Amino acid sequence: MWDSLELRRRQRRRSLYRWLLSMPAVLPLLFFTGENVAALNTIFVGQSAEQSGGIAEEFYRNFIEGGRYMWLLDGLLLTLFMSAMAALIGMIIGLILSVIRVSYRAGVRIPILNALAGAYIAVIRGTPVMVQLLIIYFSIFGNLTDIPPVLVAGLAFGINSGGYMAEIFRAGIESIGVGQTEAGRSLGLSYGQTMRRIILPQAIRNVLPTMFNEFITLLKETSVAGFIAVDDLTRAGNNIRSKTWSNQPLYAVALIYLVLVLGLTRLLSVLEKRMRRSDRRATGTD
Amino acid sequence: MIEVVDLCKDFGDIRVLDGINMRIENGEQVAIIGPSGSGKSTLLRCLNLLERPTSGQVIVDGIDITDPKTNINLIRRRMGMVFQSFNLFPHLSVKNNITLAPLQLKLATKAEAEERAAELLRRVGLLDKINEFPQRLSGGQQQRVAIARSLAMRPEVMLFDEPTSALDPEMIREVLDVIRDLAAEGMTMAIVTHEMYFARDVASRVIFLDQGQIAEEGPPEQVFKNPQGERTKAFLAQVLIN
Numbered sequence: 001m002w003d004s005l006e007l008r009r010r011q012r013r014r015s016l017y018r019w020l021l022s023m024p025a026v027l028p029l030l031f032f033t034g035e036n037v038a039a040l041n042t043i044f045v046g047q048s049a050e051q052s053g054g055i056a057e058e059f060y061r062n063f064i065e066g067g068r069y070m071w072l073l074d075g076l077l078l079t080l081f082m083s084a085m086a087a088l089i090g091m092i093i094g095l096i097l098s099v100i101r102v103s104y105r106a107g108v109r110i111p112i113l114n115a116l117a118g119a120y121i122a123v124i125r126g127t128p129v130m131v132q133l134l135i136i137y138f139s140i141f142g143n144l145t146d147i148p149p150v151l152v153a154g155l156a157f158g159i160n161s162g163g164y165m166a167e168i169f170r171a172g173i174e175s176i177g178v179g180q181t182e183a184g185r186s187l188g189l190s191y192g193q194t195m196r197r198i199i200l201p202q203a204i205r206n207v208l209p210t211m212f213n214e215f216i217t218l219l220k221e222t223s224v225a226g227f228i229a230v231d232d233l234t235r236a237g238n239n240i241r242s243k244t245w246s247n248q249p250l251y252a253v254a255l256i257y258l259v260l261v262l263g264l265t266r267l268l269s270v271l272e273k274r275m276r277r278s279d280r281r282a283t284g285t286d
Numbered sequence: 287m288i289e290v291v292d293l294c295k296d297f298g299d300i301r302v303l304d305g306i307n308m309r310i311e312n313g314e315q316v317a318i319i320g321p322s323g324s325g326k327s328t329l330l331r332c333l334n335l336l337e338r339p340t341s342g343q344v345i346v347d348g349i350d351i352t353d354p355k356t357n358i359n360l361i362r363r364r365m366g367m368v369f370q371s372f373n374l375f376p377h378l379s380v381k382n383n384i385t386l387a388p389l390q391l392k393l394a395t396k397a398e399a400e401e402r403a404a405e406l407l408r409r410v411g412l413l414d415k416i417n418e419f420p421q422r423l424s425g426g427q428q429q430r431v432a433i434a435r436s437l438a439m440r441p442e443v444m445l446f447d448e449p450t451s452a453l454d455p456e457m458i459r460e461v462l463d464v465i466r467d468l469a470a471e472g473m474t475m476a477i478v479t480h481e482m483y484f485a486r487d488v489a490s491r492v493i494f495l496d497q498g499q500i501a502e503e504g505p506p507e508q509v510f511k512n513p514q515g516e517r518t519k520a521f522l523a524q525v526l527i528n
Contacts, residue, residue, distance in 0.1 A: 177373075179369060179371055179373040180373060180375065182336055182367075182369065182373065183367075183369065183373035183374075183375070183432075184375075184387075185336065185359075185362065186334060186336065186362055186365075186366070186367035186436075187362065187363070187366075187386075187387035187435070187436070187439055188359050188360070188362040188363030188364075188387060188391060188439060189359070189386075189387055189390055189391070190359050193390050193391075197386060197390060198375055198386075201377050202375075202376065202377050205377065
């Protein structure tokens with residue numbers, strides 16, 4: 001056993017090269033086999049992993065021992081579930097709010113609904129998501145203790161996202177020329193039918209990139225769910241950290257978020273490329 | 287069948303229509319002409335309430351459509367409208383542009399609506415474009431699809447709002463020919479146009495609008511050959527020379 005001074009010194013030294021390592025290459029870190037890490041360890045500190053209890057051993061303690069990689073996987077699942085639930089709720093709320101707001105401006109006036117929608121958006125956008133989450137969990141759902149916190153969190157993030165989605169959809173709807181509405185109405189379609197079949201399909205297509213950005217934000221925002229005892233990805237990583245006294249799990253967590261976000265970004269660019277292609281076909285310039 | 291009574295329309299402080307009284311009988315083709323800013327389009331748009339009149343009435347088959355209790359959607363089904371800028375739905379194919387309203391309003395089955403779409407497209411000479419998307423079509427083709435889209439509702443009246451003003455010169459004829467055919471079949475129509483020769487040939491009656499008022503009206507031979515008012519004379523002198 002080391003004395004505490006020696007321990008701190010070793011930890012400082014180790015965290016320095018770990019930091020250097022993880023900067024350009026967080027990704028390979030996850031896939032390092034024990035032998036590779038041991039080899040690197042040998043190169044960097046001139047000691048074998050067995051002798052020093054280096055990265056490989058640390059990796060083992062963090063992720064393998066006690067099946068702790070499952071903590072991360074379970075956390076990832078919760079994070080994905082919350083994000084998906086929140087995205088769905090957010091889109092529904094956003095769609096409803098934006099149509100209320102746009103309709104009011106277009107002369108289909110329900111003043112109470114419009115005022116409520118305006119207040120909703122102002123409050124949601126004017127307060128931190130963290131505070132909203134705490135209020136919804138402890139105050140609004142405070143007495144309903146048998147509801148799993150992950151559902152409360154999903155709902156809270158959805159309610160939050162709805163405020164932002166509303167503004168995204170509103171911009172999308174307003175980007176569609178008034179001629180489209182007039183064409184629909186002149187055929188005898190009602191305002192609602194025109195909105196649903198003519199305006200919204202075009203509006204949503206126009207705001208797809210912005211919507212994806214909101215999904216990405218949402219995914220990352222769910223990382224505060226740990227505050228209401230959801231063992232999401234972030235908290236799972238932190239749970240491991242508090243068990244093993246190693247910062248590796250935090251990097252692993254960051255990496256997983258990064259991969260997810262890059263995946264979404266990639267998906268968006270594929271979608272956009274597809275849309276551009278169909279636009280080109282439509283305008284006949286290909 | 288359409289009767290306009292003391293129609294006024296203000297945009298802010300500006301009176302665009304100032305006491306219009308007119309009738310459009312069944313089977314009539316009424317051309318509305320006049321200088322820009324005279325209120326032609328606004329008048330046409332009041333006929334199906336795309337513009338809500340400030341005062342006065344528009345009566346369609348005895349129903350006052352300016353009455354808030356009137357279900358305007360039911361009236362609009364019977365009145366087709368063709369716009370200067372076509373306003374086809376860009377996210378829908380030509381076929382779906384035409385079948386959307388009949389299907390949404392449950393006036394036809396899918397098969398019926400599609401058959402009708404094909405028939406209408408054949409009529410406007412665009413059957414081969416049935417699966418195309420609007421942006422892929424020329425302006426003239428888009429406008430012909432827009433006419434087919436209106437006709438899919440089997441309207442009793444067609445309103446044309448400067449249907450050729452946004453077209454390149456070589457595409458004007460193909461659109462006018464379609465409208466001419468419709469007129470020959472006896473379709474009731476009101477057409478706002480700058481095409482004076484077309485108005486003269488197709489219209490059964492011409493209304494000359496100036497500064498929000500009907501300055502002169504009558505059969506085309508009378509209005510074009512022997513205008514009574516000074517303003518009509520001045521306007522025609524300008525547009526017919528060019």
